[in-house]
Amino acid sequence: MRMLALHLLAASALLADDPAAAAARLANLEAAVKSAQSAGDNAWMLASAALVLMMTGPGLALFYGGLVRRKNVLATMMHSFILMALVSILWAVVGYSIAFGEWTPFFGGGQFALLRNVGPAPNASYAPTISHQTFMIYQLMFAVITPALISGAFAERMKFSGMLLFTALWSLFIYFPLAHMVWGKGGLFNATLGGKLPAFDFAGGTVVHVSSGVSALVCALYLGPRQGYRVEPMRPHNLVLSTVGACLLWVGWFGFNAGSALAASGLASSAFVATHLAAAAASLAWLAVDWIQNGKPSVLGATSGAVAGLVAITPASGFVQPFPAMLIGAAAGVMCYFMVSTVKNKFGYDDSLDAFGVHGAGGTLGAILTGVFATKAVNDVWNGKPMGLVDGNAWQILNQIGACASAWSLAIAGTWIILKICDLATGIRAAAPQEIEGLDLSMHGEEGYNFEA
């Protein structure tokens, strides 16, 4: 320290001789600091974008692929994989502009269509220290995984062409507008950029999980149950794949939540910690209930619990402290267990892989609990004003419920209309013989496991 102070003194003495040179050197120094920060943030955000893509493929593809029967493993993995291609193109053409352009509180304008005006220069409104292109590609990865989550509800019975059309329309008319409402400049719920009904959603609890989970329920109800549902056994064909998938989801989620800080900052670390602890608590909570209810602690219970916790912490991850994060996780583990084991059976809908039970229910719970536990001690987005109930702002819970209710309504109405359109245009459900043969052969002409080959 003393050495450094001496050096600085000597430097300032030298500089004092020539104020113009001093100013120039200061300006250079400032630019260098800015560029160093930008490089650090940009590196972290590119890595985060890749982590979030890894959640869809192979993460979700494996998690879902292992849960279906052997004859549908490829078709189910394809529901995730092909969206990595399809949604990316939609995003580049209009999606990014609808979500992050400026226009109305519900729908963005066309200034970023075909990625015009999206270059290396940062967009100061969204992420002032990283390339605008990095921000764009990072947000794309969220648009990819969201419709892939829905596929858990229509697995084993969706027609492939219908699935492509459904996803394209769903992205255009539900996801992109909803992303605009929550994250876009001037969006209805945007808590920091002029929203009328500010709700906290750090990494996409409402946009990603509530919207996909609720849409999943609508799909399950609209399509009806699989052939032989509750008559034939429909056991997961390979829980090894599912376990590997769940682990990749857990790791990828650090990009999803910690990356949502949009910088390699202390806030990213805070979100990383909250995310990890919520997943851990949720896994233990689900496992405990499973053990008590069924006599054995199942591996699928432990992994499903972790995913439920990750879902629930998503909106809260950048606003809550570590212990509330564990509470949110534990609550999600217990609630989602009962959603998939009790509520689903009571109502009889065939949400094949529990997209609604985990993402819809866990996402809604997380969004509401964010209103309880969000605190300025973690992320002071309102310059000292109280944020959640723990800060003394009980009203925030109502805003959170309001944002959830809007996402629920949009998802229910929108998904139903889109399903109706797809049903008329391409058909959405595989014919009974195709479904019985298995979608791998009937839709794709391939088999996941060729034991003779």
Add this chain to the structure above:
Amino acid sequence: MKKIEAVIQPHKLEDVKEALKNIGIDGMTISEVRGHGRQKGHKEIYRGMEYQVDLLPKIKIEMVLAEARAEEAIRTILSSARTGKIGDGKIFVFDVAEAIRIRNEDRGEAAL
């Protein structure tokens, strides 16, 4: 000639193979099969949904022997495959009309 078909517990296959080899029998065909007799299946639970699994994995051994060796082979399988619990499996014995070696068209016991 007799055909012996034995359905046994999968974990007993190595013992049975070893015992048969010790009495000089090493020709056999093995398949992984599923089935059940008096042995009840087990319960599996996935996310609270219960499945009763009745068909359990078994190993089927098939071999064709000269009549004189059949009884000895049966005794050997019985002693090496037995655990004493339900689910140990069964042995079926058939008469065989003909056996032909594809390579050189040997027939009868010469083909075994």
